[in-house]
Amino acid sequence: FFIVGLIFIPIGIGIFVTSNNIREIEIDYTGTEPSSPCNKCLSPDVTPCVCTINFTLEKAFEGNVFMYYGLSNFYQNHRRYVKSRDDSQLNGDSSALLNPSKECEPYRRNEDLPVAPCGAIANSMFNDTLELFLIANESDPTPTPIRLIKKGIAWWTDKHVKFRNPPGEGTLEERFKGTTKPINWLKPVYMLDSEEDNNGFINEDFIVWMRTAALPTFRKLYRLIERKNDLHPTLPAGQYYLNITYNYPVHSFDGRKRMILTTVSWMGGKNPFLGIAYITVGSIAFLVGVVLLVINHKYRSTSNTADTVAF
């Protein structure tokens, strides 16, 4: 117990401190509050709807900064949701492309054409567009857009092994011939991105979305903001605004949408849980150890005398 205590407390403190050093900012842009700039987008009439949210970074974000979108109350872990996909199709299997798995129902076929990518997961892909601008200073209102990198946000294995476009010559469009886009999508899968290696099934936004979350509240990596150089912080303190192309409806099921900016440490993003847990467990173990030692000492002596009497 002492050992556990002694080991755990420092680890816990270490983790806690690391976690606390991480800069993180979270901006909810669901727009349910009337005051929110995105409130207007709740009504389905306004399409496309763009809203802007201002925020301030008190401290500069150093190192690589990651931009996430977070959803709440979104049951990406619902059983029927989770299985509503066809991995063969996503892997580029031609027969599965034209004849998706039954699991994809009711997003398997649309108007007699197979849906690619099929299933509820793909259908519900997050399709807000987020853009970040730095308002350099009060006097100069022309904002600087922050460069957001959209590649390298998915797992290497996902992008290169698990997800593949259908084989064949010609353009993606030809390869996806005979399929139709998911109902909710605005454009077909082969038009997700302009770049060839980030289009179709291997579009990284798509891949990230397809990796379903374990909990109903989750965040998914949206963009990377690479650090510039050692001298300048990646995101200096100051005024920013977030430009949102509001497409994704979560209002109906009380969902929330967030945008998160964060830096990372050796042990990932800001998460005080492990640190606190370690400290707690360590100290409890230590305390219990002390108590046990006392009890043991006390009882050992009494039981010893009892034993000697018994013999």
Add this chain to the structure above:
Amino acid sequence: MMCVPREEVVRAEDERLLQANNRKLTTYFGYPDNAIKTSKYNALNFLPMNLFEQFQRLANAYFLILVFLQLIPQISSLASYTTVIPLMVVLSITAVKDAIDDLKRHQNDNQVNNRSVLLLVNGRMEEDKWMNVQVGDIIKLKNNQRVTADILLLSSSEPYSLAYVETAELDGETNLKVKQAISVTSDLEDNLELLSAFDGEVKCDPPNNKLDKFAGILTYKGQKYLLDHDKLLLRGCIIRNTDWCCGLVIYTGPDTKLMKNSGKSTFKRTHMDHLVNVLVLWIFLLLGIMCFVIAVGHGIWQSKIGYYFQIFLPWENYVSSSVVSATLIYWSYFIILNTMVPISLYISVEIIRLGNSFYINWDRKMFYAPKNTPAQARTTTLNEELGQVKYVFSDKTGTLTQNIMVFDKCSIYGKLYGGSCDKGGSKVPDSKKEKVDFSYNKLANPNFSFYDNTLVEAVKSGDNWVHLFFLSLSLCHTVMSEEKVEGKNVIVAGRSKNVGMPIAVLPHADGVHEHPGGDATVTVSHHYTPKEQLKKHTILADIVVSAAGELVYQAQSPDEGALVTAARNFGFVFRSRTSETITVIEMGVTRVYQLLAILDFNNVRKRMSVIVRTPEDRLMLFCKGADTIICELLHSSCTDLNNVTMEHLDDFATKGLRTLMVAYRELDAAFFQTWSHKHSSACLSLEGRENKLSIIYEEIEKDLMLLGATAIEDKLQDAVPETIITLNKAKIKIWVLTGDKQETAVNIAYSCSIFDDEMDRVFMVQGKNYETVYQELRTARAKMKPESLLESDPTNIHLSTKPKMPFAVPDEEPNGNYGLVISGYSLACALEENLELELLRTACMCKGVICCRMMPLQKAQVVELVKRYKKAVTLAIGDGANDVSMIKGIIFWGFIAAAHIGVGISGLEGMQAMLNSDFSFSQFHYLQRLLLVHGRWSYNRMCKFLSYFFYKNFAFTLVHFWYAFYNGFSAQTVYDSWFITCYNLIYTSLPVLGLSLFDQDVSEMWSLCFPELYEAGQHNLFFNKKKFMNCLLHGIYSSFVLFFVPMGTIHNSERSDGKDISDFQTFSLIVQTSLMCVVTMQIALKTTYWTLMSHLFIWGSLGFYFCMLFLLYSDGLCLMLPNIFQFLGVARNSLNQPQLWLSIILSTVLCIIPAVGYIFLKPLFYPASVNKVFDRIHHCMKYPLPPPVQTRLKHASLRRSAYAFSHQQGFGALITSGKTMKIRPKKKNSSPFKN
């Protein structure tokens, strides 16, 4: 199993009609032939039938239902392979086992069906196979043959067409039963012509299973004769002492009473089985409740959130409302949580039991080298029960004792011979003593050994008293000798239990090794028998006729045999007897004594006498009998001698020897004349003959002159007292159930320490009617625990408030050490309805209980009594066929009575007990090893196994419950479905099997040194409902930790490269890896005995898990079947994350801490006796071993052993009547001798 009658005709039969030598009629009625079929399957129907049977088991059926549930897409929450694969494995293992069993049965059937028998065909006796015998055939059976079918006895070689059969296989009784043919058929004899011409018609009952009921009518030559069961030889009996007999086949094959009765063989289930079944039901209940909670939760979620979430996840079209959805979810969760009742539980239990049985079979320390018999676990399902035994019911003869009587000591005319004390009074160990050389006597028995040379010198020097003493021994008995004419150079080594049968009957000895009838085990050796073998034979024998080969002593009791053999060795060889003479070779001189009268033994007289006329024409009466009786009859001049002899007797008695007093009287011719007159008239009187005779006997058996006393050692088996002391320390109560006389039984009880002199009192219950027995039992109980008779006693209250049948009588603590002796007659009364509780409560308070004069059936009744009212495990141990009733169980009153465990001592008394036992070995003292070492280990292992097994499955399954709250109660699994498939089957099976096969909390040495350790098992401390609740709570806690720690770790968190960590696949990887670590650590904690194997299994399995992880999540597999192997790359991408490892460590530590704390705190707060013993063991291990506790066999001198004649009355009359003599010659020339 029951063989179903094959033909409708047979089933409809309400009367059986058959005619001898008429097969047409048989075919007409369609009676089955004599082939039997006990096998269940054949090659074609094996698969469907076996599967059908397997699915009749609740567990298998349950899993089959689960598979079907999984096939319904609406509710299938798991891929069906998660259940199908384990189910297939389990089913195929069982099927293979069943197939092997059935193959054995096939072979057995074949063997039985192909046995040959003499069948009368067309006027000739032909050898034919058993299965070809048909109803109406006439068959001829020879001595020691098994009866082929149920046959009507027609004729036999014996006078009056008697036939003797042994029915041990049917009812477990070893004594021979007499069957007699009706006179009209007995004239047929074995005359083939007559037999072939015999055309009697038999009308009788249809086949039934009543062994003692048969009624029929034989119509022969126009006459009708009644037939009853005395004329029916049943299949399974063995012909004994009858050269041949002929019979008419009545019932065949499946119709025989044996087959009609078979199939009810007991399937013993252990307490643990019952407990597990109850727990499984509990789990089902819990499962139902949890599913219900979840279903309700789902209903609410569906209407609150799910309904609105339909923009992304529309409801299935068959879901009309949230209620429907909730109902479906109920079943989905039923499938997911099914692992709470793990399919591999039952199969693992079987494997563990099998393994532990092998330990017993392989135990070299339970291997009896002299007879090359290892211990055998004949049933593999009872191992852990061995660790819980509370009551041991033991047979005496052959189990506790070797059933060898040895003439050990004697006191002749006030002088002690054969004392193990030398002049200084110190004990001389046997090995140092010199054996007496009997070479001066050619007729001596080489097996006999005596260690006091002074006696031989006394004999040689011609001491008158010594001569007279041995003369009386060689005259006063009812032993029969037999001269062997044909079989010269024969050694006959015999052994018999005292069932009143001649020990060895050797009809033919010319070159044929025979095992003659009766209960005896007889070895015959010839002059060409190798010397080593000769030695072996003689070692085992208690009666040996040596190289001269002329003498076979047929003693009814080994005691007598021992005495006569002793006399023979000292030079007074009892040679032969006729109805009027006894020939004795006295120191080489043959003398013929005229036998005038035998005053036979009976239970009241406790003595026997012979009156002989010596060659010198003196009339002598020799008497031997119980010391208490004889000393009353002594002449007054013997008082001093009597006192000295009494001292010697006390000395003998304290050593546990069986004593006899020998006296003589010289009779006056005139006195004898008048007495003889009276005697013969009394013999002829019809009324009260017994009484009259005994009065007349008493007239002549007085004024006896004391010659001395003998002491016979009823040799105990090796290490019996030590074993019993050890078992007593383990709080195992030993009841001896014996057919012996009370004195003998009590004697043995003392000498093997069931009773000891420090006991406060030994109660005797000898009443012969209800009131006396009741009174005696009450008195005994009043002594032991006065308050137990009061109304206010908790037990009484308990008994009066719970009058329902299945209740348990709680244990009661007496205020001291007591013993109880109860005789068979009293037992018969005590086993009546109203008294049995009295008996039980009294008997269970005693440290030792001796039941003597028991019939085989009573043995079973006593066992049943304890089994019924005590919540304790019983074990019956015995060696003879008469113990089968308590070992295997017999059917009485419609239910099967048998001890929970039956142990057979193999070897001496034939195979009956062994074949019917659950465990068998050849020495009683192996029992302590079986119980204290193997039993305890098996029990501990089983308990550890169960508690761990339940724990691991709770921890595994309940995670889903917690997860339900976060995924909309949608029956989403936490784990990869492959993990679910493999978890019980592969990942965790080996460690838990390793634990339950190799673990031992203390070594065998310590468990024998500290029998107290055994007590935990008796009270079932290691696994009971409380322990189960502990497992459940710990499992719930663990699953809680296992779910929430990873959840906290990944919630709103990112990987160190910024990618999100909170995806489902990573999460399940963390949870399942943590789970593996936790259960591995847990099992490591439980393991107390680390071997290479356990290291290999435990860490190997963890390692294997990681290997499997990388394999299952590898590119290749996933690319081949992307829809089945979905977790591509998760292991590679996640296991390099520090958070993940931190979280695994955290959950492991959190799960372990309570267990460690519990282990640490338990001995402090609840210092159970077991832990104290552990402390002592650790203490002993650290410091040099304390000297082993000496088991001193101390006997206070106050106890007097009584007379130990153990034979039946009536043989004296038989000898003088000359009946046996007359039958013999008939056998030799087999001339019909009938009138």
